[in-house]
Amino acid sequence: MDLFGDLRRMNKRQLYYQVLNFAMIVSSALMIWKGLIVITGSESPIVVVLSGSMEPAFHRGDLLFLTNFHDDPIRAGEIVVFKVEGRDIPIVHRVIKVHEKENGNIKFLTKGDNNEVDDRGLYKEGQNWLEKKDVVGRARGFLPYVGIVTIIMNDYPKFKYALLAVMGAYVLLKRES
Template sequence: MGEWKREVAWLVVALVVVFGIHVGLRVALHTDSPLVIVVSGSMEPVFYRGDIVLLRGVTSPDQVEVGDVIVYKRPGYEYPIIHRVRYVSTVKINGRPETCYVTWGDNNPVPDPPYPSSEGPLEVLLPEGYMAGCVPAYAVEAKAEMVFPKIGLIPLWIRTALGLG
């Protein structure tokens, strides 16, 4: 077999293996995005920009506790947000109780802003006596399980160089 054919064969095998691992992780961890690259410094020193975080899907509010790092999508934001749960409460949305999480990055001084809902911005009263925004359980997609430091720096650099992020 010619040298170029061998190289093409190895490339095809590598792509199949990577694709298989990705599909396997999606199934095993119950999430469409089992690996995410950290794009900001809001969670330093736990996660740094360029770290890759392994996620496990969240299907029920009882899977999330204070101290967990969750991933949620917020309307108007391009990337999912990955922040720590600091407080759990209940709010009423359309007359029904909904679990709601007060979150903020370990490197941020204040909680995340109120989550927009059909009832208006979601907020809860914290034990310290002030109002804080909260994230409804239905917006939570996953929680962090493991971090792979810095291996996402190259894809971040490529995205930046191409003007994609």
């Protein structure tokens, strides 16, 4: 397969068409993502479980669908995805305790189902409880192991770049019938 030879043989109009087609695919994906953010109320409507801390409920590689409607109260037993200051990657764990104050403020404590202790060791220093502002979303559904591709691409960056190169070459070189 001679990638550059194929590109040289393609006339300029075909090349522009293929590049435009690729740009439309990328922009459509971004629009769908932004639409999901608006519909679900979550800054990240889909996340991948990265560790085994929630087994047996969720396994590494499961794809979670999230919502984050601020009117819904947080309850014990609910599975939330939260961000902690100083950590880039959100955490998927279960709410084990909720403290509701008279003024309506809610604080809660989380724990992974497969962990021995609660998450206070994961929170920022001096923080013992999470608040609603820390929540990225709440698990509403999942697809088992679909996100394993994401984990493989993060664990093996060369695989990720090779896969992106193959997909990009396919879109650019694919001829319409």
